[in-house]
Amino acid sequence: MIDTILQRCEQKGLRMTSQRKIIALVLEDAADHPDVEELYKRASKIDPTISIATVYRTVKLFDEAGILDKLEFGDGRARYEDAEREHHDHLIDVNSGRVIEFVDSDIEKLQEKIANKLGYKLMGHKLELYGVPLKKS
Amino acid sequence: MIDTILQRCEQKGLRMTSQRKIIALVLEDAADHPDVEELYKRASKIDPTISIATVYRTVKLFDEAGILDKLEFGDGRARYEDAEREHHDHLIDVNSGRVIEFVDSDIEKLQEKIANKLGYKLMGHKLELYGVPLKKS
DNA sequence: ATAACTGCAAACCGTTTGCAATAAG
């Protein structure tokens, strides 16, 4: 959380074009989990000439650089969030598509436990919980 | 596990055409998590005139009837498995795409805990863990 | 008989890519 997305991009030596700066800003300001279409809409408000292909390319670049996390919730389109956001997990309401964020210390432990059990080693702290059929109670 | 897929289909009053019977059989015999293309290949060995559109339609029908579970691992294509298989979870190796099945009693507890915490009610026992970056250790 | 199902091919939707023009370092 110390550095901005732009700063982290520069740190990694990415060529920061005007388009990339705009997309970085949009992502910086996003408290939700926008998909590419949504990022494109928000970026277009700042620069209406930006193309959706560039958004796709930029988001892929940032993901590969570890600056963004790509979230795939099984609804067809990928969503993105700042990789440096405070750690949390996601629960998707399969009926509404709504994304619920939460933190649970037991999940952290579980990550380790399952990984160990299976002879794998965790890299970082990325765990998604999804597919739980939910009903508001 | 008492009933076969075909029997469960009939129980639900689904019209069982020759194509649907074949797909039910293929699914019955699958110990893995085939995608539609794979189901189509296997079904084609029994009846080469079957069309992939029918496989898509059938798999959707069976999923909506609760006979199949649709698994979306974020690799673009959906995978399917018998909904009545013994309960288990999936872990996907993000590098190889390999699917690892496992059971962990703590996950069962966690399902309840998280759902309660968020004011939701679990329907059944569907929980997928995915997106954990893994490295063989 | 008749309503549901099939195969085919075209459409669809999110994403990627080839290309010629443009801009960053």
Next chain:
DNA sequence: CTTATTGCAAACGGTTTGCAGTTAT
């Protein structure tokens, strides 16, 4: 100046759909 990046439009891959013909009940 040189190489990376852009916008456009076409292509892509998985999935859905309209239609005319076929099949289960």
